[in-house]
Amino acid sequence: MTTKMFGAPVQRTEDLRLLVGNGRYLDDLGEGAYEAAFVRSPHARARITGIDVTGALDVDGLIAIYTYEDLAGRVAEPLPLLIPHPALTHGRTAYPLAKEFVNHVGEAVVMVVATDRYLAEDACERITVEYEALPPVVGIENAFRADRLVHDDVPGNCAAHLVQEVGDAPAAIAAAPNRLELKLDIERSACMPMEGRGVYARWDAADESLRVYTSTQTSTGVRAAVAAKLDLPLDRVECVTPDVGGGFGVKIVHPWPEEILIPWAARLLDHEVKWTEDRREHFISAAHERGQLQTVRVGFDDDGRLLGLDVEILHDNGAYTPYGIIVPIITSTQLLGPYKPGAYRVDFRSLYTNTVIVTPYRGAGRPQGVFAMERAMDAIADHLGKDRTEVRAVNFIQPDEMPYDHGLLFQDGRPLIYDSGDFPGSLDALKKLVGWDEFEAYRAQARAEGRRVGIGVACYVEGTGVGPYEGGHVQVETTGKVVVATGLTSQGQGHQTVFAQIVADELGVPIEDVTVTTGDTRRFPYAVGTFASRAAVMSGNAIALAARNVKAKALRIAGEALEADPRDLEIVDGHVRVKGSPGASVALGTVAVLSNPLRYAFDEASKAATQLTGKADFSKPPVAEDDEPGLEGRDYYSPPTATFANGMHAVIVETDPDTAEIRILRYCVVHDCGHLINPMIVEGQVHGGVAQGVGGALYERMEYDEHGQLVNASFMDFLMPYASEVPKIEIDHLETPSPLNPLGIKGAGEAGVIPAAAVFASAIEDAEGFPITRMPIQPSELFHLRKRFAAG
Ligand code: MCN
Known part of the structure; x- marks a missing residue:
């Protein structure tokens, strides 16, 4: 029997080839x-x-x-x-x-x-x-002050200024019983792919x-x-x-x-x-991200319920804007996370500086947005003396409020509408996983041992699977093997495996018989690309639809050959057979032969086809008017809006009272990306994202001096976490399907990194007892903060 592949933790089929050195990367070409x-x-x-x-x-x-x-x-x-x-x-x-x-x-x-x-x-x-x-413009504050200009014809160094509002946030905050203001600073970082x-x-x-x-x-x-x-x-x-x-x-x-x-x-x-590209070129001529200064003002009631949220963002876009202002737009819409903000106003300025350009880096503006919102949630809880999860819970959008329209425009210019999600369910699962309610007892015990520990929590919602479209082509060869092509590219996400899983189920063929090509315009010329956690939703659904077309055609052709109604047929293990009478069957490869009037008798499938159909019927045209030769199908998927995944992270840290070293004791993730195609791959994606998040929170920053020189442009000075710094990551999945696409899936590729800076800030603050407003935070900074707060 064909095993169901969708949802199974299938080992990545691409890995062996790569691990034994048979990968072909750019620099392997062009001798x-x-x-x-x-x-x-x-x-x-x-x-x-x-x-x-x-x-x-x-x-x-x-x-x-x-x-x-x-x-x-x-x-x-x-x-x-x-x-x-x-x-x-x-x-x-x-x-x-x-x-x-x-x-x-x-x-x-x-x-x-x-x-x-x-x-x-x-x-x-x-x-x-x-x-x-x-004289260069370096640093967001200098760019904003605009004593000097990067481009002479850009006043105020301002590439873009965008305000979005729902209600009157300043008035709602002014009228609220409680108010807070936070000044936050996230520094520049950059992704460091192994291959430049x-x-x-x-x-x-x-x-x-x-x-x-x-x-x-x-x-x-x-x-x-x-x-x-x-x-x-x-x-x-x-x-x-x-x-x-x-x-x-x-x-x-x-x-x-x-x-x-x-x-x-x-x-x-x-x-x-x-x-x-060499590594130094990657540092100084590729792209960076993250750098923002934020001012967050909140007004809230005595339960911690938001009445008004007003956020001002100064975003460093570097020297040019080839990728527009997508990063600050994402920050400004995605910072709302799973919450209802009351009245909301977000105002961002995207500013030029004489530094490397800023374009999306995994998470793309969301880590900054989550940092703003989650720092505010913690501040509200601390102000009211409430549990940090309780304040989050009172602000959640409830499952029965879905689809939830925020009244804003999303990065794709369409309305920001969450399609589904169970935020209270995610938080409950996270609290259970990390042992939230037992933590105070653990803290007391640690304190008795002279240890300083803290727990943090951070929640996010991520718009994934943005359009406009992606396509897929599925073809059954006369050998019965299936070749699949989609135009988007792969950088290590395991697409060859997951797309084969989808086709194996849809066509009823063994997964080993399916091969997948990506990112080759000769094979599939129409595509958008791999970013914004969109491949699973976009190409996954397009390929499923294409496979369904192929299946319908296979059943029709086999029905003629077997003299059966296509509705009475099924495909099992690569054979089309009459339901309930497996003896009456025809191999898919043979159906592929039958689909083509020019039947070369080169292989077994051709012989089988000849046997099955006898002599050709010259009374009919070889290809019917609305038909095409070949057992193949192509389809596209174009979603009405993005689909919204969510997740919640908790971390327990220990900070050394003397050296200020920050140790990660536990890292827990509850993640909901709808139906999981391959849980093992999704967990790998989450692990990779968290590893980047650990880097962004505790180590990585692009250090520019006042002359605009990047003083840490090598791995000698730009710190990335090793395996030894990345904790064991405990993951629990919720599966709230997306109602927007046939497979009910949402994206997962950026999930791990999005709340990482926020969750570390939350935990370090909890351990230390003073506010953490800046990321990344290294031991030396923690050390100085301790001194500053001790001195009052
Ligand atoms: N998946 C799944 N079930 C779901 C959702 C996803 O099994 N419900 C699987 C997908 O089939 C895919 C993987 O998880 O194999 C990630 O899916 P998706 O969320 O669609 O993300 P993309 O494939 O579009 O990848 C893009 C995303 C982004 S934006 C960045 S940046 C990123 C990332 O993926 N860069 C990566 N993960 C990366 N992983 C590696 N190894 N290398 C990169 O450069």
């Missing part, structure tokens, strides 16, 4: 390709007054040197602004190579192509760029076509950008995503300058060209 290296700006803000390349001209193996002056046509224009928004009144993007000005350290100024990377780097060292250094960015392009002069391999989260986006910039018809550009060693958001940007420059150079030189 013999020319390689590029870049001269990047050492200044945060400067005017380029001259570029002298003569010193590099005699470097062995030098092929070409390009500056902005060499760019032509649309390649010489600024890079696209991907997500415009009416509030983004002053969006700015960079040129692929700097034109006159540089606006952050690391901005590309010259591209060198040589026969290998070492020689290209040698040539870069011999190029002299003269700069007139200008990279691109490799092959120009075929005979065919006038380009094949671009790139380590991206959106191959269709890169393809469209390259075709447009290089003025090529779309069908002359293919974009292939090889194995990707992590993306975490930084590879959504499309195109990166290098993704235009490398294909452009490949065509110009009529030779393969490749570039692989």
